[in-house]
Amino acid sequence: MVKRLFKNGYFLIGFLFIFVLCSISLLHTFVWDNHIAQTQILYENGRAVEGSPISPKLDIPLGTNVLGFHMTHMISVGAKYTIGFAVLIAFIRLLASMVFGVLYGAYFFKFRKYVTWMVDVFNYVPVTLLALFILTPFLVEVPTGFDYTFWERVWIEVIILALIAVPPTSIFIGNEMGRIFSHEFIDGAKVIGGSRLHILWKHVRPHIQPQLWIIFMQQLVQTMLVLAHLGFFKIFFGGTNMSFDPLFADPPQSISYEWSGLIGDGMRHLTVSPWVVLVPIIFFALTILAMNFMLEGLKTVTENWRVDLRPEKSVNQSINQVSEDKQFIPLKQGAVQRLELRLEHKE
Amino acid sequence: MRFFCNQVLRFACIVIGIVLMAGLPMLLPSGGSFHLNWMAYFQSIEEIISGLFHIQEVTYNTEGTERKLLTQLMNIGTYSVTIVVGAILLAFIAAAILTFITMLLPPKWIRKIKVGTFILESIPDILIILTCQLFVVWLYKKTGLLFFEIASLPGQPIYALPILCLSILPMIQYFKVMISIVEGELEKQYVELAKAKGVLKQKILLVHVLRNSLASLLNYSKTVIWFMLSNLLILEYIFNINGIMRFLLEYLNPVIFAWSLLAIFIPMFLLFVIGQWLLERFTNEKVVM
Numbered sequence: 001m002v003k004r005l006f007k008n009g010y011f012l013i014g015f016l017f018i019f020v021l022c023s024i025s026l027l028h029t030f031v032w033d034n035h036i037a038q039t040q041i042l043y044e045n046g047r048a049v050e051g052s053p054i055s056p057k058l059d060i061p062l063g064t065n066v067l068g069f070h071m072t073h074m075i076s077v078g079a080k081y082t083i084g085f086a087v088l089i090a091f092i093r094l095l096a097s098m099v100f101g102v103l104y105g106a107y108f109f110k111f112r113k114y115v116t117w118m119v120d121v122f123n124y125v126p127v128t129l130l131a132l133f134i135l136t137p138f139l140v141e142v143p144t145g146f147d148y149t150f151w152e153r154v155w156i157e158v159i160i161l162a163l164i165a166v167p168p169t170s171i172f173i174g175n176e177m178g179r180i181f182s183h184e185f186i187d188g189a190k191v192i193g194g195s196r197l198h199i200l201w202k203h204v205r206p207h208i209q210p211q212l213w214i215i216f217m218q219q220l221v222q223t224m225l226v227l228a229h230l231g232f233f234k235i236f237f238g239g240t241n242m243s244f245d246p247l248f249a250d251p252p253q254s255i256s257y258e259w260s261g262l263i264g265d266g267m268r269h270l271t272v273s274p275w276v277v278l279v280p281i282i283f284f285a286l287t288i289l290a291m292n293f294m295l296e297g298l299k300t301v302t303e304n305w306r307v308d309l310r311p312e313k314s315v316n317q318s319i320n321q322v323s324e325d326k327q328f329i330p331l332k333q334g335a336v337q338r339l340e341l342r343l344e345h346k347e
Numbered sequence: 348m349r350f351f352c353n354q355v356l357r358f359a360c361i362v363i364g365i366v367l368m369a370g371l372p373m374l375l376p377s378g379g380s381f382h383l384n385w386m387a388y389f390q391s392i393e394e395i396i397s398g399l400f401h402i403q404e405v406t407y408n409t410e411g412t413e414r415k416l417l418t419q420l421m422n423i424g425t426y427s428v429t430i431v432v433g434a435i436l437l438a439f440i441a442a443a444i445l446t447f448i449t450m451l452l453p454p455k456w457i458r459k460i461k462v463g464t465f466i467l468e469s470i471p472d473i474l475i476i477l478t479c480q481l482f483v484v485w486l487y488k489k490t491g492l493l494f495f496e497i498a499s500l501p502g503q504p505i506y507a508l509p510i511l512c513l514s515i516l517p518m519i520q521y522f523k524v525m526i527s528i529v530e531g532e533l534e535k536q537y538v539e540l541a542k543a544k545g546v547l548k549q550k551i552l553l554v555h556v557l558r559n560s561l562a563s564l565l566n567y568s569k570t571v572i573w574f575m576l577s578n579l580l581i582l583e584y585i586f587n588i589n590g591i592m593r594f595l596l597e598y599l600n601p602v603i604f605a606w607s608l609l610a611i612f613i614p615m616f617l618l619f620v621i622g623q624w625l626l627e628r629f630t631n632e633k634v635v636m
Contacts, residue, residue, distance in 0.1 A: 117357045121364030124612045126577035133599055134372050232473055274481055281474050289469040
């Protein structure tokens, strides 16, 4: 499966983009020690021609922000935090939804109509709004200071951002599972005497596994979007430092060079120097595009390849041994089979 | 009858969901501790429920003056819902026209257009809305013509640009889905029969395929609406529109949160129910919601 994935053009492009971005970001920290160049005034023939924020030029490819720090360097330092936390959040979402989804699919499936309707609320509430509603008390500094330390805030934010997407995702997983549970081969397994756990692991899991990867990528894309939105509303990762000085109130500051913070920092300068905002947003867009490419690759690979039954090890190995590659047999061109049909291994 | 009973039950379930959700901030730990405040949660749920039943008495506080929530919700609610409904209609019609044109093109082009829509679809809403605004400003600077008002002032609601901005991404999504639905529909046998009888491709698309794909499109609209509400939040913030999402952001209070969500949800829900009812009555398609 992994081999097939990397042969898929879409997946490869997406993966390479994110991989290169993360490696540069890590190199920036460990080799160049988070150095961020600063150009406050641009001279030409001894005369000052432009003060920060400096617009994009050949030697300053993405311009600088208000304090003269180069956007390129800040983006590169921030990439690993944003992508890393997004992956972490999506992963927690997947794990939690799997647990709840299995519980729901295996035990509460009788009430699926009502549970689905109740969780339908999430279809009418934007995730960003819900996140803002819940996170604001934790992450915006009040005059008396924060109630929690920096790392506590980061973990609270990660957990809340993860949990607010769990109900719809677990319902989705649960419904998928319930559908698989209603197949005939499950009845067969029951008759033979398989326990619930055995059926879950041996008969349901193979059907649901490719779906889980797709859900993971979808959640990753969604998390990136929410992070971008939160930055836009000046809720930065790990908390927003407000300045309550009545005379010289500083703008809200982001704590690291994490991308959503960069968006929020630049919002005030949108009309005068749009690149300060647009650069981080464009990087968000590119990363999301790359993730969508990976998702598309994943979908085509799981949809157009049929998993054949892994041959049982017999004494006469030369007959039954099928090499790892040949376990995937391409379907005829254009044929898209439903998931449940994909795993016919009766013959 | 059964249909309406089901819809009422569904409505009740969603209202319960909204109430449970609106109380959430009270449940979470505060003040440096890490315990869930179940007591405060139940109290706030009680408060929300009593607020739901006595809408006339709910007030909110703007700079010292108490105002009635109901009148405010009526005003800004209709405005926001107008924008959303306008945008979704625009998106739907534009996408339908585009699909119609696309389906008449040779298959080679259709494949390219599909890749294009896939890329366009991935663009985050912030980028689209910001570039729209910047583009109008840039156009104004270059030509001196202000085609649309780019920000709303108190008492002067703007419609054109927000509706246009809001409809871009849903249009792309609708377009993508329409193409895949129509392609699936074109493989069916009735299309072959129609072709064999010599019906024009335009007529097949406009009359038969359109009618048969409406049910799936209505179903898909739910996803689009959810997506649009998230866009609306950003849009109202950027265009300084005095709409329901901005109001929500300013007053993050459980009762107001619950009521504002209901104010968006009820019209959308009614639209869906009517659409579903009409479809089930006049075509034989089943809509699964």
